[in-house]
Amino acid sequence: MSPKGKNYLDTFYQHLNKLPEDERRDAVLEIESHIMDGVLNGQSEDEILKKLGDPQILAKAYRSEYIMHRKSIRSFKDVFAILGFYCTTGLLSVMIVPVLATIAYGFGFCAVLIFIAGILRTFGVPWINMDIGPNISVPTQWSMVYSLIVGGIIGGIAYISRKYLRVYLNFLSASYRKVIPVKSTTSHHHENY
Incomplete structure (x- = not known):
């Protein structure tokens, strides 16, 4: 993975700071896997990162998913x-x-x-x-x-x-x-x- 891809993943990881650590790692691994699969299927890394969009917005989407579907409301x-x-x-x-x-x-x-x-x-x-x-x-x-x-x-x-x-x-x-x-x-x- 290029430095640009690693920087994207690092930024994404930082914006997931309100999630539990295991959720953060899983989300980063999922996006990394998505990038790797795209590259293996002939897409350029730049094209994949462009489709993924702003890492901050992507992180917000993952936080939303976690809040609405995985976290139980107890208090x-x-x-x-x-x-x-x-x-x-x-x-x-x-x-x-x-x-x-x-x-x-x-x-x-x-x-x-x-x-x-x-x-x-x-x-x-x-x-x-x-x-x-x-x-x-x-x-x-x-x-x-x-x-x-x-x-x-x-x-x-x-x-x-x-x-x-x-x-x-x-x-x-x-x-x-x-x-x-x-x-x-x-x-x-x-x-x-």
């Missing part, structure tokens, strides 16, 4: 890592992702609190107010019904926002996935990174 930290990644994918994402995520998780949390407030007020907790308007309060015996209706509406908005956030993230992931070359079926001996 809020994972959710914020995913949202942080997608917020850096473009100007539209900087607006759409935080807004939908805030609505989805904020409204979802509020819906749960409303249900809890309805239960507590029904059982006589005096400091929970449920006012419909100025000087119009929900009677205590209707607290549960009121909280189910209001909580259901807010929970529905959260559910729809979460659903469309997922659709948008899948769309972004699919657009990045197009950048990743198809895996080759032949294997070669690779350098270790």
Whole structure:
């Protein structure tokens, strides 16, 4: 492999810095294999590198693939890592992702609190107010019904926002996935990174 090819792989590797080390090595070996297969099939290395495009964008595609399909979401930290990644994918994402995520998780949390407030007020907790308007309060015996209706509406908005956030993230992931070359079926001996 030429110095230009090695430099491309090094740059690609550096931009994969947020992935686990084994994932980084696998991705580099996959791209190296793709380059070697192309050269063995008569393509020039320059032509292959041009088709692969900017190594930073290719690395972002691999990170997207890892985040959406390999990493299990176990905590809020994972959710914020995913949202942080997608917020850096473009100007539209900087607006759409935080807004939908805030609505989805904020409204979802509020819906749960409303249900809890309805239960507590029904059982006589005096400091929970449920006012419909100025000087119009929900009677205590209707607290549960009121909280189910209001909580259901807010929970529905959260559910729809979460659903469309997922659709948008899948769309972004699919657009990045197009950048990743198809895996080759032949294997070669690779350098270790």
